Amino acid sequence: MSVSPPDGSVSALHPAARGKLPSATSPDAGESPQDPSPDTGESPQNPPAAHPDAGESAPSATPARDGLSGLSAAALFTAGIAALAGSVVICVRVGSSDVGYSDLAGALGRRLGLVTEPLPPLLDSLIWDLRLPRVLLSALVGASLAVCGAALQAVTRNALADPYLLGVSSGASTGAVAVTVLSVGSGSLGLTGGAFAGALVSFGLLMLLLRRTGLDSSRIVLTGVVVGQLFTALTSLVLMTSGDADITRAITHWLLGSMASARWDAVAVCAVTGAAGMVVVQACAPALDGFSFGADTAASLGVDVRTTRLVLLVTTALLTSTAVASVGAIGFVGLIVPHGVRFLAGPLHRVLLPFTALAGGIFLVWADTLARVAFSPQEVPVGVFTALLGVPLFLLVLRRRGEL
Amino acid sequence: MEGLSWSASGRDIVRDVDLEVRPGETLGLIGPNGSGKSSLLRCLAGIRPASAGAVRYDGQDIRGWSARRIARHTAFVEQATEAETDLRLGDVVALGRMPFRGRWRGPDRTDREVVDAALARLGLTGLRNRAWRTLSGGERQRAHIARALAQRPRCILLDEPTNHLDVRHQYELMDLLAGTDRTVLVALHDLSLAARYCDRLVLMHRGSLVASGPPGTVLTPGRLRGVFGIDAETGHDRLGNLTVACRGVARDPA
Structure with missing residues (x-):
């Protein structure tokens, strides 16, 4: 594929997002059988002692003939889930004020009715209302974005595809800006709702434009690039004419992605759409393999090309829209995680997708924790850290594959 | 028992072509660039729906068949295309089992056996773990053929399969195709190769079928001049095989 790197994402507002795609790279193929431990790539920033279960036994396991053979894949997947769970626990503990395992267990136990002795209200609230939803939301968003990236890279046969390829993040920003400037709705709910609506509108326009072309x-x-540019321009227009510096700053911050506003309702929404979406994408796993040699070969292998593409576009757009509306446009996760896992x-894809979901979740959990604590009490948008962590990882992958 | 018959007519590309392919035969599709060979093959493979007319497998119209059902019957090998993929050669061949697998199921023992057999048939067993981009054009082409065989199709459609192959591999490939008991429909540019291996030839020109029949009756100097615009002589070598020798571009194409 030689399609130039599409930057479907926001751009006018913050040049930082531009750097998101390493345009010179053409990561294509070639995998060489090697250490299949799914963890080494995604959470290199593990605190040394932190991950009892994450070193991932991964006995330099056989990079079996058929990718990962059933048994070792299942074992690794279980290990991956343990790693994700471990990451969640550890990252809930880390922060401006430390939380002990017993505190965490207490907060959870009380919700489950196991422990009656209440924690100090402030600590309980910190764990239950702030840290836990935030970490869980990071895991869900990371998993969703990574799976969307993997799916879109296969559907478009473009190694640089990422979840924002379809322009939904630009649509979301327009929606968010419009709602903020026009003061529709209230607070973060209005912003989220507006962003989601904007994302859907931009996706609707995309499908309308693609209606005749057969989703080539x-x-x-x-x-996607065209639609993205249109909505980026609209966002700029609204921002410039409203002329409010505070709004511009708030929106820019939001667009770079931040988990700071994570609450349980967002977790619930992302959990439901995320789970459903990932099941749908997984169901298309064989078809995604079939797309390797283009639509005609896929069709000759029994893939209903048009329907599959439509289902995947709609699913990824919904997943991405939900993620963007909740936490802004977090770059890089959807681009690099699939490559790393591949x-x-x-x-x-039958093996790739579940591991991509796990890796995406782990990656974003740690990236967000870094964003939280690195310059504490100042919080950095998590998108900055996904890029800071992602670029070296991406280069490492390219290097190991002999492409750099 | 297979009687593949179809007639498809597209507005421009393929016009009112009627043809019946007999089970087990090797049918060569020849014609200049743009004569509609590829489009015809795609119609036949159910990838492009015929705008008029019908494609029939065993007398049954395939309109309304699922892609999956068609794929269990007919395999299609595209003209060599660039593909940047991380798949290994063995993975690519295993794609041929897709039409037989459920969404959620991995390959079972039958799938593995069929893939192993297809790899062995094409002499690719030793290369199965090689990454796709490290393969030569010939190896890739053979992998695609193995993938088609792994579909266990009754009919294989191939678009210019000998492109990118050196002479020896061209002959090896054609030996293999002609040697199967499957129905093979192959678009070819090399007329000598077509004459040597195909039971029947179909000559296409500007989307229409100009002639069909045994190579000797289709490849006449007059037709070659009219369709390809070349001055050619046909003859027989010492083994009795039909040969086509091109003398050059025809001065006054008929």
Whole structure:
């Protein structure tokens, strides 16, 4: 594929997002069988002592002939889930004021009715209302974005595809800005609702433009870029005419992605859409493999190309829209995590997708924790850290594959 | 028992072509660039729906068949295309089992056996773990053929499969195709190769079928001049195989 790197994402507002795609790279193929431990790539920033279960036994396991053979894949997947759970626990503890395991257990136990002795209200609230939803939301959003990235890279046969390829993040920003400037709705709910509506509108426009073309892969990319640019321009227009510096700053911050506003309602929404979406994408796993050689070969292998593309576009758009509306446009997760996992677990989507979800979750949990504590009490938008962590990882993957 | 018959007519690309392919035969599709060979093959493979007319497998119209059902019957090998993929050669061949697998199921023992057999058939067993981009054009082409065989199709459609192959591999491939008991429909540019291996040839020109029949009756100097615009002589070598020798571009194409 030679489609130029699409930057479907926001741009006018913050040049930082521009750097999101390493345009010179053309990461294509070639996987060499190697250490398949799914963890080494995603959470290199593990505190040394932190991860009892994350070193991931991964006995330099056989990079089996068929990608990962059933048994070792299942074992690794279980280990991955343990790693994700471990990451969640550890990251809930880390922060401006430390939380002990017993505190965490107490807060959880009380909700489950196991422990009656209440924690100090402030501590309980810190754990239950702030840290836990935030970490869980990071895991869910990370998993969703990574799976969307993997799916879109296969559907468009473009190694640089990421979840914002379809322009939904630009639509979301327009929606968010419009709601903020026009003061529709209230507080973060209005922002989230507006962003979600904006994302859906931009996706609707995309599908309208693609209606006649049969969802050809390069057309998806080009049309996505066009739609993204349109909504970026609209966002700028609204911002400039409203002329409120505070709003501009708030929106810019939001667009770079922040988990700071994570609450349980967002967790619930992302959990439901995330789970449903990932099941749908997983159901398309064989078809995604079939797309490797283009639509015609896929069709000759029994893939209903048009329906599959439509289902995948709608699913990824909904997943991405939900994520963007909740936490802003967090870059890089959807681009690099699939590449990293493909490098480790092989390119077959049946195995790739579940590992991508786990890796995306772990990656974002740690990135957000870093964003929280690195310059505490100042909080950095998590998008900054996904890029800071992502770029070296991406270069490492390219290097190991002999492409750099 | 297979009687594949179809007639498809597209507005421009393929016009009112009627043809019946007999089970087990090797049918060569020849014609200049843009004569509609590829489009015809795509119609036949159910990838492009015929705008008029019908494609029939065993007398049954495939309109309304699912892609999956078609794929269990007919395999299609595209003209060599660039693909940047992380798949290994073995993975690519295993794609041929897709039409037989459920959404949620991995390959079972039958799938593995069929893939192993297809790899062995094409002499690719030793290369199964090689990454796709490290393979030569010939190896890739053979992998695609193995993938098609792994579909266990009754009919294989191939678009210019000998492109990118050196002479020896061209002959090896054609030996293999002609040697299967499957129905093979192959678009070819090399007329000598077509004459040598195909039971029947179909000559296409500007989307229409100009002639069909045994190579000797289709490849006449007059037709070659009219369709390809070349001055050619046909003859027989010492083994009795039909040969086509091109003398050059025809001065006054008929």
